[in-house]
Amino acid sequence: MEIAVKFGQFLLSLSLLIVLHELGHFIPAKIFKTKVEKFYLFFDVKFSLFKKKIGETVYGIGWLPLGGYVKIAGMIDESMDTETMKQEPQPWEFRSKPAWQRLIIMLGGVTVNFILAFLIYIGMAYAYGDYYVKNSEVKDGVWVQNPVVEKAGIQTGDKILSIDNKKVDKFSSAIMSDLLMAKTVEIERNGTPQTITLPQNFIGQFIDADKRNAISLRMPFAVGGLADDSKNKDVLKAKDIVVELNGQPVKYFDQAPKILETYKGKTIPGVVLRDNKRVPVQLNVNAEGKLGVALGAIKEDNLTRLGYYKFSRESYSFFESIPVGIDKGIEQLAGYGRQLKAIFTPSTGAAKGVGGFYAIFNIFPEEWSWQVFWAITAMLSIVLGVMNLLPIPALDGGHVMFLLYEMISGRKPSDKFLERAQMVGFFLLIGLVLFANGNDIYKLFFK
Incomplete structure (x- = not known):
């Protein structure tokens, strides 16, 4: 499904x-009284799924979904x-x-x-306005999940201050695409600002690592589900939030692996947040230093309620949305221009990230979202x-x-x-x- x-x-x-792209050719052709012989969605190699002649133009749908065309006489x-x-x-x-x-x-x-x-x-x-976290709200820094990003010098807990000397005001998914195209990034680590120069082939290294979630907000250790062989199936429940391991506080999920690593194959006391109450539990750490659970997602309003992040929402009137949308379009256009330049620069390794129809198909989510x-x-x-x-x-x-x-x-x-x-x-x-x-x-x- x-x-x-x-x-x-x-x-x-x-x-x-x-269809809209081809209409862009079709309409001015008609305005200038130029004959359009065909207007096709997809290519009709050998045969068409549908075709009908209206006036001087044959309108149709081909079977090969690699594009479309208008045939102008x-x-x-x-x-x-x-x-x-x-x-x-x-x-x-x-x-x-x-x-x-x-x-x-x-x-x-x-x-x-x-x-x-x-x-x-x-x-x-x-329709949707803007929904984001102010960068000033990311008080404990970011979560780095990609070894390439770590190798470049950015660590979990670092605060991203600016990218290519452009101050980061909002933390959003765009921060990673900006980072990939950047030459320098300014961070704050343990209260001290420092500038990191990214390697020229940073994009190529990132593509080779094949990890999408390179930098994100640090998340609580929420239990999404338990593996079939997990010894904690009777101890933990879905939606539990692990907040303490053997007396050590765990605010974020990324803090847990280092703690659990030292207790492989042992049973340790822990505390979970369940129905807004702190519940003590005995946790079984397996031989790999894990609890056998999957990280669960937490909705934005719950993150706010738990005191992690305050999300901001900006709504726009119709006339206010016009400059906002134009700015967004210009930003995306400039961003794609930078990507294209990187693709045609062999030293960046960006060409390895060029994708075809499967890559386009894969960026759409599994749940319908307008x-x-x-x-x-x-x-x-x-x-x-x-x-x-x-x-x-x-x-x-x-x-x-x-x-x-x-x-x-x-x-x-x-x-x-x-x-x-x-x-x-x-x-x-x-x-x-x-x-x-x-x-x-x-x-x-x-x-």
Whole structure:
């Protein structure tokens, strides 16, 4: 059932982005009286799942969910319809239109992608507001769960003060992505500030470690469940919070392993918080220095009630949400630009993190959440827009590059040149797709 929910979100998001992107090409083409022969969601290699001709355009759904397309008459695109290009240009064809009109048609898809992302962020600011922990509330520092982050010099209990000289005011999931792109991070350890210079291949090391939760809020030792072979099945209950081990206070889960390590195979006294009462228990530590329990999640309001963190909520009116959403969109766009730069810089090792369709599928949660769905869709819309702007023939950016050359020089590239460029671009794209999805396969089966 969880896979079906993930797949449903993935398919809905992908379909929405593809249809709107292609509409971005379709609408200006129609405005400039350019014939659009096909409008397809997914690719119709050999056959279509559905198709219907309305007017001069065939609308359809293909079976191969690798994208979508509009086939514009008189345009050299992925269809490579060279026979049509040998005939005399017709007034309704793309090649007969002025360069500025062709430029608008080609930029329409990415324009819609960026507008969509900003509209989603504005809508999310209005509907959900902001929910976060002020960085000043993280009094006992962060929880570091990744050996690569520890090796870089950041430890559990450190307070993150700034990243690349930008002060951290809010502690959120974005802090890790900012850290991955950073060169320096300022921390406070035992009351003393210090600056840590991160290694150039920090991203690559992080990807190789294959751990997602690298830095997070420190959490109480809440019991989520017990293993079948746990000797504490009759001692502990789900939702218990371990607060003391052999007389030593345990405020956070990360403090427990060091204490338990010294009592392997022994029974020690402990105290748990159960129904808001301190309950003494006798805990059995196994040979590995563990209690045989899984860490449980605690809701934000309970964390506040227990005195761990105070969560802040900011609500916005419709007009207030507009600049907030725009700022969020600009922040995400700039962040993805930094990621793209890192990917094309071999020394960072970021290329190892490039993923294909499985990676996209995997970022959707197993439970349906409209808030998460729209956040991911907005992010993917920015990714799609930026990727399509890359100056690679066969992408929108490649067409734009040649159109700008034509407008500046006054010379239009020959159809033969454009056909060859399209083929080169096509093979480059195939290579990128194979590389990205090959990364997915490697991670799935070999890591």
